[in-house]
Amino acid sequence: MKRLAVLAALYGCGSTQAAEAGDLVRFVACPVYRDTDSGKKSGCWLGDDRDTGMRWDVSQSPYKPDWNYAMLVEGRPSTDAAKPCGAPTLDPVRTSRLDTPCVQHMIPAEGFTGRKFVLPRRNIAPLSVTRPVPAGPYAERVFPVYFEFDKDFLVYQYDDWLVDNAVTWIRAAKPKRLIVTGFAATEPQVVSGVTLAERPEVAGERAEAIAETLRRLLPGIVMDVRSEPSAQPTDDAEADGLPWQSQRRVEIRALF
């Protein structure tokens, strides 16, 4: 809770206050699937913040919910007032699947269109497309990769893009070695009445997941794999200004 209070002070209001554009919102809820049909991947994900009574559109998360399990929602209200899913939108937003079972709940479109799928900015090109060589000069640099709450899984069209950019740079820069450090947000925080803390061992699991991917993409590279069972928020742009997301990371540090 102390950590949450600190974060709230650092990054704006928590979910218990009226959320306006730019405020941070964080809650736990069972996901609601609204079956809109504007083509592929156009269904809507909604979540109700029990503390405020607000229903939010959380569909813009890179990692979508599973209707069988509760989700941790973290985001900011969008500056776009449109409600294609019938609720104000959190964007940026992250949803993480928790282990708490939920009753499946699907509601009809009720006239809402949902969103036609648009390829996200963070998508990688096929291997047949040559990656541009990043410009030098090259010096020590850190590449973060981000995760769901308490998970070590490489998030599609988010982490693969981050890793791809890192690997393209590393191939060009040819550092002497890499230090891969996994972090975990282990300090307990109460969200929607639920105490949440990442397992300390997820820091190591994340580091090893990224290290294995790097071994495959950069065969023979010298690599130290480490873990830190605690994490401070960062202001890295690819965490989209979400402090909790920035904590759940692996850092790939290239050393010369």
Add this chain to the structure above:
Amino acid sequence: MQLLPQRSLPLALGALVLALSVGARGGDTPDRWWAPGEGRVLPAVLDYDNANGTLRTLVVGGPLKTKGHPFFEPLGPNGRACVTCHQPADAMSLSVASAQRQWERTGGKDPLFAAIDGSNCPTLPQQKRESHSLLLERGLFRIERPWPVRSFNGKPVTPDFTIEVVRDPNGCNSGVYGPAAGRISVYRRPRPVANMKYLLAVGFPYDPKQGYALPLDPDDGKPQSGNLMADNRAGNLRLQMEDAGSSHLGMLKRLTPAQRKRLQDFELRVFTAMQVSKAGGAVDSGGAKAGPARLRDSAPGALGSIGEPVWSEFKGWESIPPEEAARLTPEQLAFRQSVARGAKVFRDKTFLITDTAGINSRIGFGNPVRNSCVFCHNMSQMGNDVAPGQVDLGTTTLPFADPWADLPLFKVTCTGRPHPHYGRVIYTYDPGFALTSGKCADVGKITLQSMRGLSARAPYFSNGLAKDLRGVVDYYERRYSIGYTEQEKQDLVNLMSVL
């Protein structure tokens, strides 16, 4: 124990019709069955009729003299060659009709029915037809997997699940077989050895279903496609050949480098697809651009959603000009229009995909997610998955799988995290990819099937649950409550019949 399901009569009649069709081609025509060691010449272009039309197989750089060629010669003591289970007339796989025909012609003496895997279990009396019922009724071969799990490169894996045998109708998961003896028997259809450049193609550097970069080929260090085998146990052709040589062929020695080179060279040169539809005519006519030559000449590995849409080969049949329509019979015209509609249904008819590992977990598309057939069948020209295609459709795992009293049933208990959809305890006929990865989350995942030459190689799915193309559509309808209209179902069947 039911060893002779009631479906045997219609299937036998089908085989008879097929045999008559072959006979009608002329007494001097070589038999459609390629037996090991015949020494025939494999032509550069080889056509075989089936119920839906004509399948064409192309051998780039052919013809090929098969005498002494390791694909066509018996390499082990059981008399089998690769061609035994990868027949040109069957799109380089094996149809149940061909298996039945060989049983009738040879009284069950053909090497196809070798005890090691062409029978339900080697411990059964091999002279009896019912001992081979899984092959004769559903085209299934016994596949023996080690327990505890070994990954594709032979590396031991500590599984995060235990496995028990609930039911063993064939005796091949108890006694000297089964998990306790380190030998798990599952039963699967042979996959086509053709159009291989597509199955080996790598589109992107990551496996989004597993959350890692693609594993590297132990031989050349390049990323592996993960699309060769049902359980992804062999990541490259060498490993696949060695696996097949030691198991299906019963080889006592390893393949020599020269044999491997010839096998690989051949497998990369074979392309097969339907060339002529009985109902619609040539599939590369009237504006359509399908057929094996297109497969041979196209670049593999392209994602249909950002390039050439999947099955757009039939776009020319969407709106057939009046002058072209006038040259067709009403039935031909209607069939071509149906195929074109089927291609659009395949691409555009969306439905909710639910509780399917490899799609709804762990990749992050959400559960459910609305999409169409091309969500997974996404590679241009082939319809396999550009990413490694391990997905659990439920075809082998309860409660989604159809009931099969003649298949073994396993109880899998997850010892780590529960399976994202089935929970901690899973009942399955075939754990699939989990027998390679050792992960409970992969139970029931089977690599997507190749979609070419389907008319030549019924039945379908890894355990042969769909006896015909309509059965494929019906399974998906049951599994996902798609709401296909009767017309859409027929359009999909017609589409698949011409691939």
